[in-house]
Amino acid sequence: MSNTLPIGVAVDARPARVPERVALTGRDVDVVPLDPGRHADALFQGTAGSEHDALWTYLFDGPFRDRPSFDRALERKAASADPLFFAIVDRASRRAVGQAALMRIEPAHRVVEVGSIVYTPALQRTRGGTEAMYLMARYVFEELQYRRYEWKCNALNAASRSAALRLGFAFEGVFRQHMIVKGRTRDTAWYSMIDGEWPARKIEFDRWLSPDNFDAGGRQKKALRPTAGSTVE
Numbered sequence: 276m277s278n279t280l281p282i283g284v285a286v287d288a289r290p291a292r293v294p295e296r297v298a299l300t301g302r303d304v305d306v307v308p309l310d311p312g313r314h315a316d317a318l319f320q321g322t323a324g325s326e327h328d329a330l331w332t333y334l335f336d337g338p339f340r341d342r343p344s345f346d347r348a349l350e351r352k353a354a355s356a357d358p359l360f361f362a363i364v365d366r367a368s369r370r371a372v373g374q375a376a377l378m379r380i381e382p383a384h385r386v387v388e389v390g391s392i393v394y395t396p397a398l399q400r401t402r403g404g405t406e407a408m409y410l411m412a413r414y415v416f417e418e419l420q421y422r423r424y425e426w427k428c429n430a431l432n433a434a435s436r437s438a439a440l441r442l443g444f445a446f447e448g449v450f451r452q453h454m455i456v457k458g459r460t461r462d463t464a465w466y467s468m469i470d471g472e473w474p475a476r477k478i479e480f481d482r483w484l485s486p487d488n489f490d491a492g493g494r495q496k497k498a499l500r501p502t503a504g505s506t507v508e
Contacts, residue, residue, distance in 0.1 A: 286422075290382040291385040291419050291421045292382065292419045292420065293380065294359050294377045294415075296308035297414070299410040299413075299414055300410075301366070301409075301410050302366070302484070302486075303366055303401070303406050304363050304364060304365055304366060304398075304404075304406050304410075305363075305364045305366060306362075306363055306407055307362055308353075308361060309349070309352055309353045309360040309374060310353060310362065311346065311349045311350055314349075314364075315345070315346060315349055317370040318349065318374065318395070319339075319342060321373075322393055322395055323339040323340065323342070323345050324340065325338075325340065327395075327396075333428065333429040336348055352374075357377075357379070357380045358376035358378035358390070359377045359380070360374060360375075361377075361411075363375065363394075363403070363404075365403060372394070372398040372403070373392070373393055373394040373395055373398045374392070374393050375389060375392045375393075375407065375411065376389070377389060378390050378391065385423065386421065386425065387415055387419075387421050387423075388424075389408070389411055389412075389424065389425070390428075402484065402489065405480075405483070405484065405499065406484055409480040409484065412424060412468065412480075413477065416473040417473075421470070422469060423467055423469050423470070424444075424468045426444045426467070426468075427465050427466070428463070429456070429461050429463065429464070431462075432464075436464055436466075439464075439466040440466075440501050442468075442499075442501075443472070443476040443480075443501055444467060444468050445466060445472075446464065447466060448464075449462050449464050450462065450463045450465065476502060479499065479500055479502060483495070483497070483498075
């Protein structure tokens with residue numbers, strides 16, 4: 276008797292490449308391997324101290340009040356392969372203005388997540404902040420050949436949830452009581468972008484990032500249009 280149960284379509288089952296410590300070059304920012312010797316001073320100034328505590332509210336580590344504890348954490352991140360951490364470097368000042376990681380790397384299933392994102396005030400709400408996420412997505416889909424690119428965040432993190440939708444990730448749902456982080460329960464909101472969606476996302480990123488889309492004062496002329504929709508059914 277033949278099997279008539281529904282199954283997924285056949286796909287190329289070759290694994291994706293493992294992300295490497297490469298430099299991704301943009302117009303406003305570069306995404307480069309995290310290097311404490313080069314990036315610690317600027318990242319400490321931009322993310323540490325009580326005035327920056329809110330940056331760490333929904334993350335697994337931080338906040339950092341003193342330089343030794345910050346340096347130890349940065350050294351651990353720089354040595355890690357998964358998560359694989361990158362610094363986001365402003366091309367004009369050559370200073371690190373943020374960090375992000377590729378994590379939960381599953382080459383066999385061609386799935387990877389972007390996370391542990393920290394933007395200093397100098398990077399927040401800038402063209403470079405969007406460009407950094409574009410550079411990482413392009414690397415994941417075009418060079419490494421992943422099928423699925425994930426974004427996960429604390430379900431209470433409204434800013435991260437809005438950013439995911441703006442960047443073209445589709446909302447997939449909430450995992451209830453998914454984690455305990457810093458002694459508190461965490462429900463996790465899941466978002467994804469898949470390889471079949473990337474060509475349209477790339478066109479929209481390229482349009483928005485074009486210098487022609489900004490006036491002399493650096494203000495956008497047309498907003499980045501989310502194309503993922505609000506949910507996946």
